Amino acid sequence: EVQLVESGGGLVKPGSSLKLSCVASGFTFSSYGMHWIRQAPKKGLEWIALIYYDSSNKYYADSVKGRFTISRDNSKNTLYLEMNSLRSEDTAMYYCAKLGTVANYWGQGVMVTVSS
Amino acid sequence: DIQMTQSPSFLSASVGDRVTINCKASQNINKYLDWYQQKLGEAPKLLIYNTNSLHTAIPSRFSGSGSGTDFTLTISSLQPEDVATYFCFQHNSGSLTFGSGTKLEIK
Numbered sequence: 001e002v003q004l005v006e007s008g009g010g011l012v013k014p015g016s017s018l019k020l021s022c023v024a025s026g027f028t029f030s031s032y033g034m035h036w037i038r039q040a041p042k043k044g045l046e047w048i049a050l051i052y053y054d055s056s057n058k059y060y061a062d063s064v065k066g067r068f069t070i071s072r073d074n075s076k077n078t079l080y081l082e083m084n085s086l087r088s089e090d091t092a093m094y095y096c097a098k099l100g101t102v103a104n105y106w107g108q109g110v111m112v113t114v115s116s
Numbered sequence: 117d118i119q120m121t122q123s124p125s126f127l128s129a130s131v132g133d134r135v136t137i138n139c140k141a142s143q144n145i146n147k148y149l150d151w152y153q154q155k156l157g158e159a160p161k162l163l164i165y166n167t168n169s170l171h172t173a174i175p176s177r178f179s180g181s182g183s184g185t186d187f188t189l190t191i192s193s194l195q196p197e198d199v200a201t202y203f204c205f206q207h208n209s210g211s212l213t214f215g216s217g218t219k220l221e222i223k
């Protein structure tokens with residue numbers, strides 16, 4: 001059974017940092033690109049970052065470019081999202097996902113709240 | 117970055133109705149457009165990939181069409197379990213984007 005389990009969320013103050021993790025199981029993690037997608041409360045989905053299977057390429061949404069860093073450790077089947085200079089508008093549920101045409105998997109999400 | 121304009125943002129229809137949701141890309145995205153369904157409190161679920169391919173175990177009442185910049189999701193006969201929010205998603209380029217969503221309810 002495929003599982004993606006996010007962790008590391010919580011309540012933080014504006015300007016602070018947080019690092020999310022996503023542990024994958026049930027598929028060959030090291031063979032696939034992985035994504036972070038977020039959803040602000042009662043809002044739509046926002047794609048925020050992609051990392052290739054071998055970390056050779058990384059892409060970011062303009063809203064997080066320069067503040068967020070996506071990374072992975074294939075030896076640990078783990079995807080990361082390091083978030084710096086957090087703002088109130090970063091408050092959202094953060095999902096890690098393996099998007100694909102046949103195999104398409106999402107985690108249950110982890111909540112990040114940025115508030116003073 | 118490519119912008120996705122999705123319409124309508126809200127849709128109310130009766131059981132058995134044919135329903136269409138549209139997405140327009142700000143530039144050519146070829147066939148690289150997917151549709152997701154998100155029910156309340158759940159992670160999104162892939163319905164249609166690459167414009168018109170039905171994902172595994174998705175009912176055949178769902179279909180997709182389009183090319184280039186204009187795309188459509190059609191539900192041929194609306195069922196009560198289709199109440200959800202629907203999102204289009206372009207993956208033509210490295211920086212990817214979702215549409216703003218269409219909330220579908222039963223009249």
